[in-house]
Amino acid sequence: xxxxxxxxxxxxxxxxxxxxxxxxxxxxxxxxxxxxxxxxxxxxxxxxxxxxxxxxxxxxxxxxxxxxxxxxxxxxxxxxxxxxxxxxxxxxxxxxxxxxxxxxxxxxxxxxxxxxxxxxxxxxxxxxxxxxxxxxxxxxxxxxxxxxxxxxxxxxxxxxxxxxxxxxxxxxxxxxxxxxxxxxxxxxxxxxxxxxxxxxxxxxxxxxxxxxxxxxxxxxxxxxxxxxxxxxxxxxxxxxxxxxxxxxxxxxxxxxxxxxxxxxxxxxxxxxxxxxxxxxxxxxxxxxxxxxxxxxxxxxxxxxxxxxxxxxxxxxxxxxxxxxxxxxxxxxxxxxxxxxxxxxxxxxxxxxxxxxxxxxxxxxxxxxxxxxxxxxxxxxxxxxxxxxxxxxxxxxxxxxxxxxxxxxxxxxxxxxxxxxx
Amino acid sequence: xxxxxxxxxxxxxxxxxxxxxxxxxxxxxxxxxxxxxxxxxxxxxxxxxxxxxxxxxxxxxxxxxxxxxxxxxxxxxxxxxxxxxxxxxxxxxxxxxxxxxxxxxxxxxxxxxxxxxxxxxxxxxxxxxxxxxxxxxxxxxxxxxxxxxxxxxxxxxxxxxxxxxxxxxxxxxxxxxxxxxxxxxxxxxxxxxxxxxxxxxxxxxxxxxxxxxxxxxxxxxxxxxxxxxxxxxxxxxxxxxxxxxxxxxxxxxxxxxxxxxxxxxxxxxxxxxxxxxxxxxxxxxxxxxxxxxxxxxxxxxxxxx
Numbered sequence: 131x132x133x134x135x136x137x138x139x140x141x142x143x144x145x146x147x148x149x150x151x152x153x154x155x156x157x158x159x160x161x162x163x164x165x166x167x168x169x170x171x172x173x174x175x176x177x178x179x180x181x182x183x184x185x186x187x188x189x190x191x192x193x194x195x196x197x198x199x200x201x202x203x204x205x206x207x208x209x210x211x212x213x214x215x216x217x218x219x220x221x222x223x224x225x226x227x228x229x230x231x232x233x234x235x236x237x238x239x240x241x242x243x244x245x246x247x248x249x250x251x252x253x254x255x256x257x258x259x260x261x262x263x264x265x266x267x268x269x270x271x272x273x274x275x276x277x278x279x280x281x282x283x284x285x286x287x288x289x290x291x292x293x294x295x296x297x298x299x300x301x302x303x304x305x306x307x308x309x310x311x312x313x314x315x316x317x318x319x320x321x322x323x324x325x326x327x328x329x330x331x332x333x334x335x336x337x338x339x340x341x342x343x344x345x346x347x348x349x350x351x352x353x354x355x356x357x358x359x360x361x362x363x364x365x366x367x368x369x370x371x372x373x374x375x376x377x378x379x380x381x382x383x384x385x386x387x388x389x390x391x392x393x394x395x396x397x398x399x400x401x402x403x404x405x406x407x408x409x410x411x412x413x414x415x416x417x418x419x420x421x422x423x424x425x426x427x428x429x430x431x432x433x434x435x436x437x438x439x440x441x442x443x444x445x446x447x448x449x450x451x452x453x454x455x456x457x458x459x460x461x462x463x464x465x466x467x468x469x470x471x472x473x474x475x476x477x478x479x480x481x482x483x484x485x486x487x488x489x490x491x492x493x494x495x496x497x498x499x500x501x502x503x504x505x506x507x508x509x510x511x512x513x514x515x516x517x518x519x520x521x522x523x524x525x526x527x528x529x530x531x532x533x534x535x536x537x538x539x540x541x542x543x544x545x546x547x548x549x550x551x
Numbered sequence: 552x553x554x555x556x557x558x559x560x561x562x563x564x565x566x567x568x569x570x571x572x573x574x575x576x577x578x579x580x581x582x583x584x585x586x587x588x589x590x591x592x593x594x595x596x597x598x599x600x601x602x603x604x605x606x607x608x609x610x611x612x613x614x615x616x617x618x619x620x621x622x623x624x625x626x627x628x629x630x631x632x633x634x635x636x637x638x639x640x641x642x643x644x645x646x647x648x649x650x651x652x653x654x655x656x657x658x659x660x661x662x663x664x665x666x667x668x669x670x671x672x673x674x675x676x677x678x679x680x681x682x683x684x685x686x687x688x689x690x691x692x693x694x695x696x697x698x699x700x701x702x703x704x705x706x707x708x709x710x711x712x713x714x715x716x717x718x719x720x721x722x723x724x725x726x727x728x729x730x731x732x733x734x735x736x737x738x739x740x741x742x743x744x745x746x747x748x749x750x751x752x753x754x755x756x757x758x759x760x761x762x763x764x765x766x767x768x769x770x771x772x773x774x775x776x777x778x779x780x781x782x783x784x785x786x787x788x789x790x791x792x793x794x795x796x797x798x799x800x801x802x803x804x805x806x807x808x809x810x811x812x813x814x815x816x817x818x819x820x821x822x823x824x825x826x827x828x829x830x831x832x833x834x835x836x837x838x839x840x841x842x843x844x845x846x847x848x849x850x851x852x853x854x855x856x
Contacts, residue, residue, distance in 0.1 A: 204818050205816070208607060208608060208821075211608075212608065229606060229608055229609070229821070230608065232608075232609060233608035233609045235608065323796075323797075323799060324797070325799070378691070378706065379691040379696070379706060379707075379708040379711050380711070381708075381710075381711035381799065381800040381801075382689065382690060382691060382708040382710045382711035382800075383690070383691065383692075387690070387692065390692065510819070515818070515819040515820070515821065516819060516820075516822065518819055519813075519817075519818075519819030519820070523799075523801045523802055524801070526799070526800060526801050527713075527800070527801035530711070530713075530800065530801075541626070548621070
């Protein structure tokens, strides 16, 4: 899942300048070159703390950071990994790292993950639940350091005023939508201009209707999009789209632009990631009127898997200083380090030995993820890029024109056959 | 000539003999090298890449014409192509509107200079800024939507409407283009031959017939320029599409240039071969257009001589 703010030529240009001016610094022994895109204040502060702490513990290592703009990084990473690889770089789990792994640009770090490896077994203990998304071809390719939950954010006061309690089943959820709609409130807000928000809804509907295994099979391209089970997902989606439970004109709104209706009390729910809480609160909502609940159960008995996009650190296969790079990755996987970093990030540490700040949203998320059956990375990280872009376009088109479902699914099937051949 | 030159004359006689012919090439050399490296070579390289399946990282696989065959069966490609044609046709409206404004503003009253410069203002603003501002106007919570809602027509977001979003973008793109055409015509109107107009008046021409038969032919150079810059402007629709909709909703406002960017270079793209195939098609269309244009120019110059 990636927050896209629009194509910005200036940013691309800035990246080119950054690559040419920063990227070509040569590393020598004892220097650890780290490329990151952590320019937002919270990640920047979290990593500054981590860099200082690492240097304190390893005075023989000098850290050299090349910081890229967030949007430009997606382009820049392709250049610097092939031409001038750093020692360590940040990226995302799941299929997002697959092209780089396949091109042999990422270092295999399975030894860090093995019980007899570098860290006397504690890594597998604390992070075994996060091993799967880091695994490609039976090997591990990086270390996760933070993730966050997805779910439904809602207006507690609007629910109360309309006599709705937090829905735990699909029927309750649809009934809640109907009640809200009747009261003149848009049940679910969404801004689908940049497409990915629709994938959050699809992922959850699929995870709850068909379960984690089917969802992964679909995103791995093993199941056709015309499968009856996929149609079953859209049947459920129909129950929300056809009565008009989603915000009107959502195709022209960015995800942030869909927040004001909820802040103003015109809409009641948002299927979103935890990063939205900061924006809700900026808009004036507080812990008293903003709540979070787990996406309700659809097919009874299916184990509840959750959406938890994970941010990761990797070693480039062309790294000059692999020894220190591994030391840094091990350092980053430690419970105390992840705890401190995620306090600043406002997200959840991956290492289950870490604690979180007393925040209702973080606590709810941690509780939900620790009990999760499995974790999906998000549609555009689990499915290959080409499939994801076509898929999300299709979801958006469906949400505006639910009658075109068959046509859209046939088109996606055509794309699937091309992408995964 | 002094005797010293005669010595060198014998030494480099070949140079002396061919100096006249060689000098232009020497001066052209740096430009030619740059042209070859940055224009000619990329064209052929793109054509070559369009025969590959390549993500920019892994080794490329030669796939022959399969990218082009896939293109024939790609509905987004046809949407983009049709949108390009829409852009070409509707962008042309900038020329008559610009002419109308220019005639309207071609008066001598107090403060007309200020008014003219205000009308020219849109052209000074960057395309990016215009795109962002129009996207705000069109936003359902922006200006137009709430206004329509207030007068009881219901909220409407043109950029979310697959049938009309492209027109919304063209309208935003045309806004500065009108100003450009207007300024071209204003300069043209300043250079009108008053004798001809008076002669026409004496012969009884007035109103529209005076305009059509006397004024418009004299504005031919301005019309020519206005059409050229407008066609070029419509082919540069990439900026507006990228800023205002990124090709959405669901690809309905894509133009070929943006679709090429999306498939080859965007976050979810990296199909270099397929993107290059789109580029090749766009290149062919533009090549035909330019050849046609050069031919017409050549013909009219022959007539003029």
